[in-house]
Amino acid sequence: MSTGPGAGSWISAEDRGFTLGDGVFDTALALGGVVFARARHVGRLLQAADALGIAIEPERVERALDAALTPAPTILRTTLTRGTAARGLWPASAGPATLLVSATPWSPALLGQPARLVTAAGRRNEFSPTAQLKTLGYLDHILAARQAAAAGAEDALILNTGGRVACSTIANVFVLKAGRLLTPPLAEGCLPGVMRALVLEAAPALGLVAAEAPLAPDDLATAEAVFLTNSVRFLRPVTALDGAALAQDGETVGALMAQLARQVAAQCGVPLEQAPSSP
Numbered sequence: 607m608s609t610g611p612g613a614g615s616w617i618s619a620e621d622r623g624f625t626l627g628d629g630v631f632d633t634a635l636a637l638g639g640v641v642f643a644r645a646r647h648v649g650r651l652l653q654a655a656d657a658l659g660i661a662i663e664p665e666r667v668e669r670a671l672d673a674a675l676t677p678a679p680t681i682l683r684t685t686l687t688r689g690t691a692a693r694g695l696w697p698a699s700a701g702p703a704t705l706l707v708s709a710t711p712w713s714p715a716l717l718g719q720p721a722r723l724v725t726a727a728g729r730r731n732e733f734s735p736t737a738q739l740k741t742l743g744y745l746d747h748i749l750a751a752r753q754a755a756a757a758g759a760e761d762a763l764i765l766n767t768g769g770r771v772a773c774s775t776i777a778n779v780f781v782l783k784a785g786r787l788l789t790p791p792l793a794e795g796c797l798p799g800v801m802r803a804l805v806l807e808a809a810p811a812l813g814l815v816a817a818e819a820p821l822a823p824d825d826l827a828t829a830e831a832v833f834l835t836n837s838v839r840f841l842r843p844v845t846a847l848d849g850a851a852l853a854q855d856g857e858t859v860g861a862l863m864a865q866l867a868r869q870v871a872a873q874c875g876v877p878l879e880q881a882p883s884s885p
Contacts, residue, residue, distance in 0.1 A: 621704050623687025626695070627743040629704075630654040631685045634800075634837055635712060638876040639675045641682065642869075643837070646800045651684060654739040655703075660688050662703045674707040679876075681712045681838055687742070714879055716839050718863070721760040722846040723774065725823065726750035730764050730772040732795030740797055747775040761834065763823070763847060766795040771821040777834035777842065778802040781825055782814075782855055788825075791818035801835040801866075808865040814858070823847070831855035840866055840878075 622628035634647040641647065648667055655662050667684065674682055687704040691697035728746050731737060750762040754775070763779070766772040771779055772795040779796075780789045787809045790796050809816035826832050832844040832852050841863050844852055867878040 617704060617706070618690045620690045621687055622689065622691055622697075622700070623685065623704060623742055627741065628658070629660070629685060629687030629742045630658065630740055631683060631742060632740060634682045634684070636675055636680045636682050636709075637712075637870065637874040637878070639677050640874040640876075641671060641675070642873055643800050643804065644671070646803065647684075647837070650740070650798060650800065651686060654741070655686055657735075657739055658688075658741075660686060660703050662686060662705065666705060670705050670707045674709045676709065679712040679714075680709040683708045683710070685742070712838065717879065718841070718843070719760075719839065720843045720845045721774075721834060722758075723761050723763045723844055724754050724757045724759045724848055726753055726762040726764045726775075728764070730766050730795040732766040732768070732772065732793065734795075737795045738792050738798055751775045759846075763826075765823070769822070770794055771823065771826070772796050774834050777836040777839070779821070779826075780805065780833050780835060781821060781829035782831040782858055783825070783829050785814060787814045787816045788819045788821060790821055794820055799835060799837070801837050801840060804866060804869070805835055805841070805862060808862060808869075811865065812858070812861050826852060829853060831859055833859055 617624065630651060632647050632651040635642050648664065651667065652664055671682065671684065685706045689701040689704045691700040728750060750764055754760065754762040761774045761776065763774055764772050771790050773779060778789060778799040780787060789802060792798055806816045826847055827850065830853050834842040834844060841859055843854060843859055846852055870878040
């Protein structure tokens with residue numbers, strides 16, 4: 607559903623999300639008519655909007671999410687733009703923000719799919735003021751995904767300007783080393799992923815020391831396990847980087863996944879692995 611100018615019909619050709627990528631988005635999983643980690647997703651979207659100076663009432667976002675929910679397992683994409691405005695990069699005034707929530711089917715088959723990575727040619731600018739915001743400008747990641755597809759890989763590892771690990775095209779990166787679960791700090795240019803935060807919080811209960819630490823590509827090559835996190839696929843084991851096989855620790859990754867699945871069942875009332883596929 608869409609709310610704002612043109613609600614239920616067309617988004618204006620002058621909408622700044624369309625013309626300038628002036629907006630942010632969020633992707634969440636809903637099972638049994640409940641958005642998993644809803645408060646975290648809405649909070650991150652609102653924080654990003656505030657950082658860009660896009661005015662939106664939290665209640666409006668909540669109502670739009672509610673209107674998009676169904677009992678079926680769905681991926682909810684919430685897109686928020688500054689709306690329409692006169693020409694110019696910084697408008698003297700803008701109309702109401704445009705808000706769109708779209709729903710697409712989700713299947714548990716997406717869980718646990720292994721991924722081979724290639725190192726992207728482009729770099730993520732960790733100094734950009736938007737590096738930690740999930741903005742509509744995703745061309746660098748699109749080109750990295752294109753590079754991965756051309757190489758027969760499922761995703762690309764994106765490094766920052768210092769040559770350190772930032773993220774993949776759609777996920778945060780974790781490595782397991784000697785009982786320590788490590789992921790790049792936000793200052794390295796990665797997004798504050800909701801699943802990233804949940805994994806960091808879940809790790810201590812499994813006897814893992816979780817920490818943020820800068821990672822070099824060699825840290826992936828020498829890790830006991832490498833996996834990706836996002837809100838649709840949860841944990842995704844990485845089996846290879848640039849054609850070289852990586853070590854696997856299915857027991858630890860599986861234990862983390864089970865911990866997250868318990869949280870899903872508690873919040874949504876639906877066992878994650880048994881959620882029926884949407885038709």
